Amino acid sequence: MLAESPEGLGASEVATRLDVHRSVAYRLLMALTRQNFVSRDEQGRYRVGLDFFTLAERVRPRLLDVATPVLRELTAELDATTCLVVPENGSAVAVAVIEPPGPGPRFSYGIGNRDPLERGAAGIALLAAGSPREGEQERVATTRRDGHVVTHEEVVPGSTGIAAPIHPAPGESPAAINVITHRRDVAERAIPIVVSAARRISEALGGSPTTAAG
Known part of the structure; x- marks a missing residue:
């Protein structure tokens, strides 16, 4: 939302667009600011920060271009939220999120969302995508x-996570x-x-679905 608002948004505007209380919007903005995904100017307006662009640039064009169509197919087939995650400073960071269309409950999970690597399906799958560690x-x-790995309510209450590691070409994240x-x-x-x-994404990236990245 902020990326599509180059003039920036105030906390009240964010709250209105998200349909949440201003205090909730403020906490979300503060969390994103601490991670440098969002910056706040002297007028109190929020814009996307440098880390947002750095992260997007790091995974584009190959990974996102290959994975996004596959995520859309997954979302359509399962009628569930799907996301692509990469490791960043000890966290599993969502760099693409596709939500199913139409009415129904939706999980609050967006681009830039960070989960611990040691907990939740996304983090465990990322660790499994790497080489074995002592x-x-x-x-x-x-x-x-x-x-694959399946977890229940480890990160998002009331949810089940089903994740699978992607093994890109050697030397890539x-x-x-x-x-x-x-x-x-x-x-x-x-x-x-x-x-x-x-497996489809791994093979398209030149990696092997049966061996972990080095």
Whole structure:
């Protein structure tokens, strides 16, 4: 929203557009400001910050161009929010988010959202996309072997996360696909679909779906 408002937005304008209380909008803006995804000028207006552009530039054009159409297909097939995440300073950062159209509950998960690498499907899948590390969680190794991970309410209350690691070409940063849903039937049928999508992206990037990035 801020990226599409070059003149910047005040906290009240953000609250109105998001349909939330001003205090909620302010907390969101402060969190984004601390991560340098948003900057605040002397007039108290907020614009996208340098890290937003740096992160976008880092993953474009190949990863986003390859992954975005696949995410759209996933969203349409599963009727669930899908996202592409990359590692950044110990966090799993969403760089693309596709929400299903139409009415219905939606999770508050947007571009720039940060989750811990050690908790939640997205972070675990990212760790599994990398090389094995001494002392890593057992479920990271399991995810690396099985090609997917499912978590329940570890990051977003009431949600299930289904994620799969993406293995790009050697020397490039790993990534992962994450599907977020509150529906058990979607979670149960999503696993092979998500794994297949991650494999397609890995192969399109010149990586191997069976070996982790170095």
